[in-house]
Amino acid sequence: MSIRIENIAKSFSAFRALGGVTLHIGEGEFVALLGPSGSGKTTLLRIIAGLEFPDDGRIIFSGKDVTDTPAAQRGIGFVFQHYALFGHMNVARNIAFGLDIMKRRERPSKEAIASRVEELLRLVRLKDYGSRYPSQLSGGQRQRVALARALARNPRILLLDEPFGALDAKVRRELRDALRIIHNEVGLTSIFVTHDHEEAFALADRVAILNSGKVEQFAAPTVTIATPKSDFVRSFLE
Numbered sequence: 001m002s003i004r005i006e007n008i009a010k011s012f013s014a015f016r017a018l019g020g021v022t023l024h025i026g027e028g029e030f031v032a033l034l035g036p037s038g039s040g041k042t043t044l045l046r047i048i049a050g051l052e053f054p055d056d057g058r059i060i061f062s063g064k065d066v067t068d069t070p071a072a073q074r075g076i077g078f079v080f081q082h083y084a085l086f087g088h089m090n091v092a093r094n095i096a097f098g099l100d101i102m103k104r105r106e107r108p109s110k111e112a113i114a115s116r117v118e119e120l121l122r123l124v125r126l127k128d129y130g131s132r133y134p135s136q137l138s139g140g141q142r143q144r145v146a147l148a149r150a151l152a153r154n155p156r157i158l159l160l161d162e163p164f165g166a167l168d169a170k171v172r173r174e175l176r177d178a179l180r181i182i183h184n185e186v187g188l189t190s191i192f193v194t195h196d197h198e199e200a201f202a203l204a205d206r207v208a209i210l211n212s213g214k215v216e217q218f219a220a221p222t223v224t225i226a227t228p229k230s231d232f233v234r235s236f237l238e
């Protein structure tokens with residue numbers, strides 16, 4: 001799905017968190033939102049998700065205006081840094097959760113859910129981990145489970161907010177490579193929030209650099225590195 005973010009503005013009381021953000025993201029693109037703390041990355045991601053609503057502007061998915069559509073009806077998968085797994089459910093049940101809670105008439109059969117869970121476990125390379133509990137997994141494995149859970153209902157759009165923030169450098173690299181492969185395999189359009197420019201440039205097709213609620217530059221990593229558009233971008237990349 002393509003995503004058009006048109007002139008999105010958002011204030012919290014008198015504080016302007018987003019001051020008219022426009023980004024056009026193509027179907028199948030992997031985009032990073034990069035910027036310092038407080039630049040508005042998470043607010044923008046939450047507005048795309050439908051967890052927050054803008055004061056102004058539109059969000060359009062493949063030609064359909066979803067600005068007023070609630071999160072649950074947008075067909076999006078999310079992965080957050082602290083989006084904890086359910087500790088009392090094993091990995092398979094955690095992954096199946098989004099399917100298990102569907103209304104009876106929409107819910108796939110038990111067998112279909114079980115086979116979807118198997119498929120997702122293979123996708124995130126955790127084939128034999130279905131009966132483990134989250135406390136028996138490493139941080140990286142937990143985030144793989146969170147990714148599988150986000151993909152269970154076959155979203156066309158995947159949103160990730162600092163998903164690897166709490167992991168060490170080696171696991172982070174492994175997971176970001178895995179994420180890029182899964183993005184391509186599943187045919188997703190993905191938006192990834194990070195404040196780590198190395199990570200953004202290693203992973204994304206294009207990187208949107210935010211500063212105080214505005215986009216400073218939206219371009220491919222090679223373009224931004226070769227021709228930073230502003231002093232802010234130049235100093236942020238140092």
Ligand SMILES: Nc1ncnc2c1ncn2[C@@H]1O[C@H](COP(=O)(O)OP(=O)(O)OP(=O)(O)O)[C@@H](O)[C@H]1O
Pocket residue numbers: 012015017035036037038039040041042043044195
């Ligand atoms: N619900 C809220 N109420 C009041 N202010 C908010 C709210 N949510 C965000 N803000 C403010 O809006 C600004 C942007 O926040 P946001 O979380 O989008 O930034 P960010 O770039 O994701 O930062 P970080 O990297 O630290 O997560 C911040 O100054 C924040 O304090």
